[in-house]
Amino acid sequence: MPEEITSLTQLLYQLETLARKRDRVSLEMVMQRVGLRSFAPILLLAGLVLFSPLSGLPGVPTLMAILVLLVSIQMLAFRTHFWLPGWLLQRSIPQRKLLLALHWLKKPAAVLDRWLSPRLEILVSRVGSFVIALVCCAIALFLPLMEVVPFSATIAGLALATFALAMIAHDGLVVLIAIVITGLVPGMIVNTLF
Structure with a gap:
């Protein structure tokens, strides 16, 4: 039984432990590691992938959009655990690229974990x-447009990761910050397309 993910550092540690044992890491392996009842860690993972250098790989923003959309729709249906199609679960990335991205995220994760705490839990x-699931659905729908310009999905990834952190830490203040960050996404789309 996977342990409950309660911090960003814990999620990164779980992924690093998983990656060190394999040449490639699939989404199915990640889900087995964090658990099928863990909506927030999967959203966090998608956000971190988009926020990291991995977002520059062709197809990654669209793949993360599909993942976020599937998770968000199931959150809207108030499901207790989620399902993903086999073709998406089999998608994988090389160990080296994942470990580089995880290393890049370690210091920011430690800083964020010290700042997070339960507050404004109504949010x-x-x-x-x-409401968070609705906003994440909207972000997911815009992500394929950001595929055109490498790394333009970074703000969307930051918004998704912030919403997920808020859910993990039960921190409503972070929800408000995520909403502000989400407001920047339309500007990124306009800059991307024009």
Whole structure:
């Protein structure tokens, strides 16, 4: 039984431990590691992938958009655990690239974990999670447009990761920050397309 992920550092450690044992790491392996009841860690993973240098790889923003959309829709349906199609679960990345991205994220993760704490929990309650899922769906729908310019999905990834951190830490203040970051996404799209 996977342990509950309660911090960003813990998630990165779990992924690093998984990656060190394999040449390639699939989404199915990641899900087995963090658990099928863990909506927030999977959203966090998608956000971190988009925020990291991995977002510059062709197809990654669109793949993460599909993942975020599937997870968010199932959150909207108030499911207790989620399902993903086999073709998505089999997608994988090389160990080296994953370990580089995880190393790049370690210091920011440690800083963020010290700052997070339970507060304004109404914003991450059942109703709050519903609103978060709606916003994440909207972000996912815009991600394929950002595929055109490498690394333009970084702000969307930051917004997704921030929403996920808020849910993991039960921190409503972080939800408000994520909403502000989400407001920057349309500007990124306009800059990307024009």
